[in-house]
Amino acid sequence: MRFYEYEAKALLRKQGVRLPDGGTAEKPAEAAKIARDIGAAVVLKSQVLSGGRMKAGGVKFADTPAEAETACAEILKLSIKDQMPVNVLVEAKAAVAKEYYLGVTFDAVAKLPVMIISDMGGIDIEEVAETHPDHIAKVHLSTLHPFSDFHAKEAVASLGITGRDLNQLTRVLAQLVRTFLAYNLTLAEINPLAKLDDGSFVVLDCHLDMEEEARERHQSAVLDGLGIGSDETRQGRPPTEFEKRGARVDQVDHRGVAGRVVEFDGNLGLVIGAGGGSLTIFDAVQKYGGRPANYCEIGGNPSVLKACELTKVILSKPGVDKIAVIMNVVSNTRVDIVARGVVKGVIESGFDPAEKIAVFRIPGAWEAEGFKLLEKYGVDYCDRTVSMSEAARRAVEKIGK
Numbered sequence: 001m002r003f004y005e006y007e008a009k010a011l012l013r014k015q016g017v018r019l020p021d022g023g024t025a026e027k028p029a030e031a032a033k034i035a036r037d038i039g040a041a042v043v044l045k046s047q048v049l050s051g052g053r054m055k056a057g058g059v060k061f062a063d064t065p066a067e068a069e070t071a072c073a074e075i076l077k078l079s080i081k082d083q084m085p086v087n088v089l090v091e092a093k094a095a096v097a098k099e100y101y102l103g104v105t106f107d108a109v110a111k112l113p114v115m116i117i118s119d120m121g122g123i124d125i126e127e128v129a130e131t132h133p134d135h136i137a138k139v140h141l142s143t144l145h146p147f148s149d150f151h152a153k154e155a156v157a158s159l160g161i162t163g164r165d166l167n168q169l170t171r172v173l174a175q176l177v178r179t180f181l182a183y184n185l186t187l188a189e190i191n192p193l194a195k196l197d198d199g200s201f202v203v204l205d206c207h208l209d210m211e212e213e214a215r216e217r218h219q220s221a222v223l224d225g226l227g228i229g230s231d232e233t234r235q236g237r238p239p240t241e242f243e244k245r246g247a248r249v250d251q252v253d254h255r256g257v258a259g260r261v262v263e264f265d266g267n268l269g270l271v272i273g274a275g276g277g278s279l280t281i282f283d284a285v286q287k288y289g290g291r292p293a294n295y296c297e298i299g300g301n302p303s304v305l306k307a308c309e310l311t312k313v314i315l316s317k318p319g320v321d322k323i324a325v326i327m328n329v330v331s332n333t334r335v336d337i338v339a340r341g342v343v344k345g346v347i348e349s350g351f352d353p354a355e356k357i358a359v360f361r362i363p364g365a366w367e368a369e370g371f372k373l374l375e376k377y378g379v380d381y382c383d384r385t386v387s388m389s390e391a392a393r394r395a396v397e398k399i400g401k
Contacts, residue, residue, distance in 0.1 A: 001209065001212055002236065005045065011183060012190075014179075016175055017190075018203065019202065026087045032072075041061065045059050047086050056081075094204060101117065103125065106186060110140055113143070115173060117136070117169070139152075147177055156169045169201065184210060184217065187208065191205055233261075243261050243263055256298070256299060258302040260296055267291055269293045269294060269314040271296065272324070278296065281392055288392060296314070299327070299332075302338070304341040307338050307345065312349050323342075323358065324358045324391070325338070325361070327364075329364045330362060330364035331365055335364055336366040353378070354377060358395040360382075
């Protein structure tokens with residue numbers, strides 16, 4: 001789950017990270033007031049979840065409150081990658097002497113969190129890694145031993161940074177690591193961290209992503225305080241109403257998973273999952289020329305109600321001609337329960353299961369009972385002798401008829 005910049009900075013502030021003076025404005029007059037309170041030049045930034053704000057015109061500078069008001073009005077009307085800003089972040093403009101990059105993420109190869117620091121901030125870290133790898137330092141974090149500021153100091157010192165800068169950068173990097181650990185983040189980066197003319201350091205921009213599975217743990221203590229609802233899924237954009245409805249389905253009860261819905265512009269609805277199966281099936285549908293209407297995940301033995309409500313949400317999407325129900329071989333998910341839920345959802349949506357379900361491929365526990373139910377309603381189903389890829393092909397073929 002991705003945070004807006006102003007939300008990310010609020011979390012960093014809790015760890016003691018220094019930020020520019022400022023606030024958020026939802027109206028141009030509010031931006032003028034913030035600029036007036038600051039009493040100096042300001043920078044105004046569109047609050048969207050996508051990147052590319054500067055190139056799109058979503059970042060502007062103003063020397064006076066009147067200029068800030070005008071700039072805010074322009075930003076609030078500007079769509080960036082089909083996203084309108086939720087507000088505008090207005091902050092004091094900094095007198096920058098040098099920029100750094102600080103980051104914490106997971107190293108998929110080492111299977112450990114890793115700190116990353118570069119003395120070339122303000123540009124994409126991937127570009128620095130490719131063109132100036134000697135300007136990047138990486139130090140892995142232990143998952144067994146507690147984090148110590150000394151580990152951060154090792155990373156900073158490895159770039160040849162000494163003296164007061166070493167101590168200040170160590171403190172900020174350690175604060176970033178603690179933010180990463182405290183909120184179960186998958187990514188925490190400050191880019192750039194600015195060294196000002198007076199020698200102090202301040203965060204100019206940052207990016208935080210939270211692990212989706214950690215949301216429930218932090219909902220009441222963190223997310224509610226930021227105004228982030230439990231049904232507000234976020235990736236590179238705000239959630240659609242369709243996705244919010246999908247998230248609410250998964251909150252119906254604690255049994256299993258039936259949600260994590262992502263909306264796409266297609267005509268084949270997908271009820272898919274099981275041990276990474278969702279991504280495999282989604283790719284297979286596209287491979288055979290199909291156009292998925294959604295991505296989702298179902299598994300862990302969801303209730304009939306969950307399977308039913310998820311099916312109804314998917315079928316409510318305009319343009320969905322049929323649905324494909326495909327999972328890997330299941331052991332802890334009952335085939336008959338999923339079948340009952342899906343069939344019930346189709347019928348309650350006003351459709352004939354035999355016509356609306358392109359294919360049902362879930363082999364495993366209680367499959368005989370599930371297949372018997374599907375036969376009753378004339379649904380085309382297949383067992384484990386048919387691969388997930390082949391089931392996806394058959395579904396796409398039926399959509400094409």
